[in-house]
Amino acid sequence: MNMTLTEKSALLDRTLSQLGSVLVAYSGGTDSAYLAWSAHRVLGDNMLAVIADSASLPRAELSAAVDFTKTHKIPTYILHTEELENADYSRNDSRRCFHCKDELFSRMEKERKRLAYRHIAYGMNMDDKGEFRPGQMAAEQHRAVAPLFTAQLRKSEIRTLARAAELSIAEKPASACLASRIEYGRAVTKENLSQVELAEEILHELGFSQVRVRHHGDLARIEIDRADLPRALSMKVLDQITPAIKELGFQYVTLDAQGYRSGSMNDILSASDILSAIR
Template sequence: MKQIKEALASKSSALVAFSGGVDSSTLAALAYEVLGNNALAVTINMHSLPEGELQMAENIAREIGIRHKVIDFDEFNVPEFVENSPKRCYYCKRSILELLLEAAKKEGSEVVIEGTNITEMQGNRPGMQAVAEMNERVISPFLQFSVTREEIRQMAEYMGLSVAKKPSSPCLASRIPYGKKITPEGISRVKSAEKYIFNLGFTQFRVRDHGDVARIEVKSSDFPAVIEKKEGIVNELKRLGFHYVTLDMEGFRSGSLDEVVSK
């Protein structure tokens, strides 16, 4: 933590790419501790942001005390995002970083910092190519100092951040298999399905959209609770347009749609 704060202190000002998750919140808290009002947290508000995440970001920014700004972004204006190839995240991330760099220029921020950690570098990470292409204009302190996801959670807990144990919540496009075009209707359907399941009390899960089939991933320990509430879940997801509703017997795992790419 000391090394990160020293690196941040070497900058006159910084714009934090801020989703409100544990990684970006911890980075924002460290930046605010070192730079005060010369640190600015910026949240990108997009269609594929999961339900409640924007409000969560606004709440945690207030908790930290950092200046906060929300910028709207329409990812459907990025053709490669809509096409949904395995490089989708690269094109989307590049567009977002360009937007953040533009905001940093307007705000007079010396650098953009983002919270990717070393643990995330395993598997398919095309978005990191976009970060690398930004040279030194975008900095990833957790990568620079090889900080793991667990270490970030420990930092967050030490600093008393309410998001220390918050599960990760990637964009809703990650629920749609590569090769299937992403539409506003598809994103809206997944968002509504996950909102319903979240309101049933589940916190770590995904609803993967395979066209007619909704594939639900939950922790294995939550299987009994899903079965107990299956009638309501099936009825709601069929109301949203799915013909079949399935429970993935492998359980919840982040990035399961990348398994096809790795094979």
């Protein structure tokens, strides 16, 4: 049966109410922020937004995430995770995301027991289910619940609800951990994560909101939202981008003609890579 957005919103509230108390895996993105905000509205102080902080989280994203929960008086806890110490994670194969989320949910489970919360929740929605996301397997193994998915909400609907609630995250560009910018097979290190973070800061300062800097060793491959590509292709702007990013340690800087697209690093994965990652 097809539900209206009003019905889906009501189902989300009922789902959260039935949880009783919950730790919310909170990244600061629109989905997890709306989930945290909704959980606080329904459960009050019987919820806690948990931010996983490591070198793979940009400082600007951490600051914005904390600002949002402060604004809405949402209880928040910064959990320092150590996925970079795990060789299975840092070697950066197709299961990297699984190992990252396994670290997160393992640590959250310890906090859940220590603080006597009943559940762990995360921001998976209907659109996420069809994508290549090994982290979902880690969530399932740790029995994390997905209230947005239970309520059959899609990404666009979550933005609509956030807009109706006048939440600042309604129009927030999609984001992902910095490690997703490192080409598969290249070790994830604090150094190359920092290179990506600083390179993307340069692009943001130049007025580009939706960007990715993909790390291919000596080469930085820049993805910019297609609507902004004409401006990026001007010689004036290219002459600002290139030397600034080369100063970070890249020898070559290239602008991807296809523009920004989520998960472009996954394009090189074979069917066997994907199957091994989700087993």
